[in-house]
Amino acid sequence: MFDNLSEKLNTIFKKLKGHGHLTEEHINKALKEVKLALLEADVNYKVVKEFLNRVKEKAIGQEVMRSLTPAQQVIKIVRDELTTLMGGSGAELNLKGMPSIIMLVGLQGSGKTTTCAKLAKFLKEKGGKSSYLVPADTYRPAAIEQLQKLGQQLGIEVFPAQNSQTPMEICINALTEARRRGYDAIIIDTAGRLHIDEKMMDELKQLKERLMPQEILLVADAMTGQDAVNIAKTFNQALGITGVILTKMEGDARGGAALSIKAVTQKPIKFVGVGEKLNALEVFYPDRVASRILGMGDILSLIEKAEETMDVQKAKELERKIRKSEFTLEDFRDQLRRIRKMGSLEQILSMIPGLSQMKQFKNLQIDERELVRIEAIINSMTKEERLRPEIINGKRRKRIAYGSGTTVQEINRLLKNYNETKKMIKSFTKKGKKGKRINLIDFFH
Template sequence: MFDNLSNRLDSVFKKLKGHGKLTEKNIEDGLKEVRMALLEADVHYKVVKKFIGDIKERSLGQEVTKSLTPGQQVIKIVNDELTKLMGDSHEELKLSGTLPIPVMLVGLQGSGKTTTAGKLAVLLRKRGRKPYLVPADVYRPAAIDQLKKLGVQLDVPVFPSDAKADPVQICQKALVAGQKEGCDTLLIDTAGRLHVDEELMSELCRIRDKVKPSDILLVADAMTGQDAVNIAKSFNDTLDIGGVILTKMDGDARGGAALSIKSVTGKPIKFIGVGEKLNELEPFHPDRMASSILGMGDVLTFIEKAQSVVDEEKAAELEKKLRKSQFTLEDFRDQMVQIRKMGSLTDLINMIPGFSKNKQLKNLEVDEHELVRIEAIINSMTPLERRQHTIINGSRRKRIARGSGTSVQDVNRLLKNYTQVMKMIKKISKGGMRGFGRGMLPF
């Protein structure tokens, strides 16, 4: 999303680092490029004006002139200001009051409200809560059916809404039903329109006044850029929303909505949709997003993703096997499955600090299909073959290739690379585990 902005900022910083001393002129020249990059990213022009002014004031101040590395200090200032622009720190969902606690999802048609309701249910359940889905969009019958199907898929209870009923009554009855179901959080999927109108806002206000939600979240499409900011302002002026969920952040949007919403509305982005899968809704962290834009990676999100899929007992057991050089193909397959649960490998690699600045690695696309082939090859082996790869002779290789829908050459390559990795692990084990990790994947 922020590739163009990241590239432009990187270019500016390189020029600033080339100056032994920062002057008003070279800072002004650099900030002109930053200004253009932000405007091209569809950031609101008033936001850009204030942002550039704040950076210029700080860059010409004492904190830079007294710095031994003024160019790097400017990068720090830009990072600080980007973070402040998006809200300083992550703001959580407000969940307080009598159970079940209502949360309203509002927004225009096509923003992804219904799917986001399912994603939010997944995220809350991971946190130990018991969500209850409430379809309150009676004008689009497919929305009710869609949410019911999501509920079945996720094993989350859904209120049996009737398309002929009044949305306010649906929400009031759902409060009672949710309590009987033993749920603690009501996720209300409200109606949308193709544009903001008086009728829509009136209905949403009636639901808000009767249900008294603990939080109101606007679901907005990041791909719409400044339109998303204007929509957020309209909904906030009428409903006093608690925050925003930006969907389609994995697309090719320019990023203006993410950088403008907090400044224009005063309300934070709380979550972002980073993919189509129901587990691809993430808390929004302004500081991490700023680091990512500046090519510094996002180590904390990487760690959180790892912690969410890694079994600590299995990890400790794996470490013992590695130290004793007992890491089998079966172990490798299990580790690969866990890594794939963390999401796209390309996205994970881009979270590594400095990765985006490496010209050779920047546009690297990891072939996810290769991982599928490797898993298929290992699954086609017998349990004994996975534990003792040395018994795999020519006839066994042919059988494994047939069973996995691959070629004998694919099987040979996997076994060869696995053998090389095992040799490397033995060397590392003898000299301690320092440096372990590079070249781990045998393909």
């Protein structure tokens, strides 16, 4: 979502690097362009003004002006200030209660109900916490049924609420049941509206007063830009929220909400939704986001994503096969599946340092369906063909193409890419033997 801002900032800093010695005039000119870039990204005007004042104060210091690489020092200052602007460090959930009570609030259409399920899955997988989902939205048609279906998908219990009950009755009964059954957390899906109204806020205030939740998280749509910031401000003034979950961060939003919310509300962004799948919820790390905005990548998040999908034993077996030149199309398919589990290719590539600044990647259009087609082709092969692709002749290619709904040309292209990959891997293993050992497990992560 920060692509446009990232491109503009990189252009500005490239000009700055062109000056061996920086003057105050150079910095003022660069900061003026940074100001325009941030405003175009829909960052709050007051936030931009305060941000630039802090950057300028540090950038024109004698240590920066006289350093060997003044432009890089300025970039570091901008990165540090962006990190501070977004909260400094990742904010953890308060899970001290037994059960911990987490209340999700927000307007309709922000993805609140789905986020409840995503959060329950996150707590289960990352912290081993058991959650009890509570559908307390009795106003939106099928809201209760939606949460029940999501719970079934994830194997997570949902309180059997009825539309005839009041939200307060649902929450009190659910809390009693959660305590009786020993759940670690209850996650409450409260009612939303198309706009903020007094009735909505009164209901949420009453729930807060009675339940005393450890967390009140606002779910806001990042695509709405400054509207999301204003909504966060209003909810915070009325309820005293403890944090924000920004949804639809994978979209083409300009990024203003992510850069403004903490400064305006003094409440951190705790999570971001990066897709429709139920595992597409990530902890918000300001320092990593700042690095990505400045085109420095996010190697830590990339490693974490790889580790989530990694099976150590399979990785070791793959390394052994590669060293013995036994890398098959089945292995090729398994690696594609792992890459797809890590998220979208566009998101993965954005985490690799420097890649976004390379000309050949700037306007790269990635067709995710290509990975699906490749897997379909490999699945249409026999076991023997996957293990010994050299036996795939013209007749077999026609059969595979028919079975996978593709063309013979696509089969030929896949086999060619596979053979080239094998050659490349072989050259890496040879280099590893001659010099420093290359860890091919890491290579495939």
